[in-house]
Amino acid sequence: MISGRRSRSLLSLTLLCAAIPSLAHGQSLSALPIMPLPASAIPGQGEFVVDGQFSVTFDGFTEPRLLRARERFLDTLTRETGIPFLRETTAGTARFQVHTGGPSKVIQQLGEDESYQLVVSADGVKLSAANPLGAMHGLQTFLQLVRITPRGFTVPAVTIDDKPRFPWRGLMIDSGRHFTPIPAIERNLDAMEAVKLNVFHWHLSEDQGFRVESKVFPLLQQKGSDGLFYTQAEIRQIIEYARDRGIRVVPEFDMPAHATAWFVGYPQLGSGKGPYQIERHWGVFDPAMDPTRESTYQFLNLFIGEMAGLFPDLYFHIGGDECNGKEWDANPRIQEFIQAHHLKDNAALQAWFTARVQKIVASRHKVMEGWDEVLQPDTPKDVVIQSWRGRDSLLDAAKRGYRGLLSNGYYIDLNQPASEHYLVDPLEGIADKLTPEQTESILGGEATMWSEFVDGEIIDSRIWPRTAAIAERFWSPQQVRDVPSMYERMATIAQKLPAYGIEYRATSEQMLERMSGDANPEALRVLASVVEPPKKYARGGMRDYTSLTPLNHLVDAVSPESETAREFREICKRIAAGTGTPQDWQQAHDWLTLWRDNDAKLEPSLTKSDLTEELVPVSQSLHQVGEIGLRALDALQKGEAVAAEVQKQDLASLAAAEKPQATLLLMVAPPVELLVKAAKSQ
């Protein structure tokens, strides 16, 4: 969709794969276009051709879920190939045989066997697994191996023995700050299945919205959601949808803070005077549940009882993060309570609250989960700690006998490159400080899609494809960490995602058309291909955002990680280091020329729209970066020196271009700096 990317062929990758005589972990294994990479893969001879006669049969254990998985598999395969497959198979003609040993648990459990073996040969495909979870993973691996060749759609012969490294591989979606429509949840569950994630952590309440229908306390959704909530029927439908894909659904109801929306309907739950309004801003807010009233626990007992019945998973997340205690400080009755109970501070009061809540959760036969803050001296040992703070608190928890999950480093809302998330390992730097048993207590991790700047339209581009890299971290052997291979394979899975309904490239294109009013906004596409959203928490400081601010600007339409900028950066590094290939020089020259000349085409149209006029200086900066880059490239090519004054001026211009404008970062300015600095000056 975005112009100016280099063409990248799936074929070259798979041909490379076919040429490798035997595969072990690491670099050579990376040649398989699979994400996450399997635990083991041994290539065979020849390839299996997927044609109109293709069909799948099951033997061993079967269940309706497996038959639905086959339907879904064939539907996806049709979308991948355009080939229609007849569903009714004549016995004996099936060329894909699936053997399943036995059932998995009715309510999917942490740590169930997810292994499978997939054997592809020219004659047929055999998939075997202990239970449907492994069988479904094997089907997904097969789908990733399908590619077009001169012989049609084929899968290379290979024997894959695969199982996950961690049993808890999650994606959290924050449906509290911005509501996530049901279709968006469903297609993200489809994509989670594609990359073998197995936990959907659903963050369902926030200061900005309470998103679940409660029949016991209906004012929660009636007053706390702006009408944007999930009915219980929809929740059940999603849980069923997830189970069909081998995915557990863990609900989170954040307390005692991040809970303003609860108090709009039930102000007596809060510690302040009320009345409360749905929060429209972003940040950490003062409202917090009143931990001193018995009525709070009576309410939570009924509420958690209702939700424990709705969500079958054994784990129940109560949040517990970022309680600033200000409402407690300001409430004399709560202060009295603190003194009467000899609690030393607000953290201790929260611990007191958490302990009460934990008992309620346990009384419903659930295991409590919470963010770092719930870990206190007396926290029961079965509580699972999800760390947003970092591996140190995970280490601390494991040493004290708690099970934990890492989310720090996997905050996909912060618009960091996939490589940064990819290289974060839940065990790195802490495994050697733990006993083997304590290491086992690190269950895995979760990517977290916080939604301050994410709505139902752009959520796919915020989650994908980068979460595929995180999924690989959770599934594949620890030593799989080659970044270039990751990017190659992530590009392949990205190309497959539309077959799962993840259409972020089409959405981005439509947003460019919408903001420009132009059916073919070519020059805007060029600009869009080289900018990224601000990183970490910078964006919130640049404008006054509320939960009602439209997310329809260029920053919302572009990818969190520009492929063009990343490739250009690699090229510039090689050129600056003197190792640039002729293709590198040519590509750098083509791109810099495109960018230099783009503003002349783009500028006249930008002022025609309220949504694009802010881009005028960004487009000018790109022009300048192109001009500076071409000058540097020319000097490097000719081996000529650049006047020191010019070079100094160019570096100053680049420094200016690197500053955020229109809440956008011009990602090709820093690589041009490399070129300018590599050129001789005089």
Added chain:
Amino acid sequence: MISGRRSRSLLSLTLLCAAIPSLAHGQSLSALPIMPLPASAIPGQGEFVVDGQFSVTFDGFTEPRLLRARERFLDTLTRETGIPFLRETTAGTARFQVHTGGPSKVIQQLGEDESYQLVVSADGVKLSAANPLGAMHGLQTFLQLVRITPRGFTVPAVTIDDKPRFPWRGLMIDSGRHFTPIPAIERNLDAMEAVKLNVFHWHLSEDQGFRVESKVFPLLQQKGSDGLFYTQAEIRQIIEYARDRGIRVVPEFDMPAHATAWFVGYPQLGSGKGPYQIERHWGVFDPAMDPTRESTYQFLNLFIGEMAGLFPDLYFHIGGDECNGKEWDANPRIQEFIQAHHLKDNAALQAWFTARVQKIVASRHKVMEGWDEVLQPDTPKDVVIQSWRGRDSLLDAAKRGYRGLLSNGYYIDLNQPASEHYLVDPLEGIADKLTPEQTESILGGEATMWSEFVDGEIIDSRIWPRTAAIAERFWSPQQVRDVPSMYERMATIAQKLPAYGIEYRATSEQMLERMSGDANPEALRVLASVVEPPKKYARGGMRDYTSLTPLNHLVDAVSPESETAREFREICKRIAAGTGTPQDWQQAHDWLTLWRDNDAKLEPSLTKSDLTEELVPVSQSLHQVGEIGLRALDALQKGEAVAAEVQKQDLASLAAAEKPQATLLLMVAPPVELLVKAAKSQ
């Protein structure tokens, strides 16, 4: 998605509109970016700004359907603008007031009042209508008027008084030859609502498939559908979905021919020996119901009874087309019957059959509808004739007192340009031969999406945007027939269709990626932008197609009408006529250069895929057409003569390039012929 198109700005169009002092029918009215154009529109002063405070209130008659229409309206408006709208309106703050006079019929009827008035001013919007049908049309008109400006998303002040020209404005989808998945049906109903079509004619049985669950005769779907059929619950859901959008659902069960799939489960219905198989080829086949057995009518009585209960619409389509009579000829018992009943030929036998079926349909309180062939001397006067043969049979029917619909000329499966369909008028050439009352009996028309070469993936690109032009023919005043205006406005509505879920441009892009295995197939896009599928019935003769042939080649991915080729043709006409603008010359030069140089980029990749290797000669032809075009352009520009021998050779090359290759037509060859012929030769 397809490179090489000229940028076309919505803004220039709407600015043009704002500049027009007053609007009447015809050219000046065309400036409103609405399709279909309203009966009357008078521009006002200023514009209405759509912002986050926007809301809609109803007064007068309300019903749940109207509230759902508002939800849908706001959802679409959000997709059009990216602005989230709060659903809960404080009384008195609404800026869009809808007044509805009263209810429409519970079962939507032919000829109900569909008029509305929409008054947009800077201060607010008022929509009024006699009933929900008109109100829903008015909401759609508003959505079409929204565009981005320097002041944000706005709607120009205007007063629109609107009503349809014809009461029956249909789209037929053939779900028999290729099954149409439910989501495809739904999104096409959404798009039908956008252009004010009000009849979904659902062709549900064919030689290649019987697509509805019958509980009385379950072998119909069990043996006749390959498992691809609609459950009765799904049918009811679609009928409800359509009613919510002001659309009637008229079912068609084709008989006595086009019915092979019925006979697979119930061979006794057929006139041949059986057994029967689901037909896999395309064409007109011999199997036909046996009109001589009472058991046939007993079956149809029960079956039509069941379907009459499922489909609430008053009209019931029994097909009746293309019975070749061969099974009747070959069956001695049927021949005896013909003699015994003094029937003169097979047509008379079919008439006998139709009369019996008509009585069954009437006994279920339905009005029968059928294709031309059902019109026989004794056909009851309330039968509606749908003409696939042409206006002559419509004229004949009307003169004899029958009501009729035109479909001849609206066969969107034939890949003709929108302009050809657009200029077909149901009344042209026959209105002056009819009394006013007979003219009234021409109810309107239907676009027909026959599905030999259409599956659930590509159906959107086959129906849209061309059907919007046909919808305008059925809705707008007869004198609205300016082709350039139609194309301008069709481009605008095409840009809006993704907000209704019609994503054919994204689908086309994904198909190009799939067939090439390339994430960014730029050169293939260039080729795709200038080719079209064969016209009319040519494609079937080019290859051996069956109903299981994958529709995943370039011919399936490209648009039935290339925008680039159409614009290029207009440019070449002007250049050849000596009226080319400097922009025309520049654009022609740019395009021809792009095309000439494309093969060098594309050719190496084509042989990497089984699906693209057939394109090698097409790509070479494009190269040659570019070269010839540039030579002619150069000669024209310089006023120099071209050697007669060269010109002759060029014309021969162009003639070769115009022949179909790889089931594709290279649409830019004929315009280049214009250039070559315009150049002087010596």
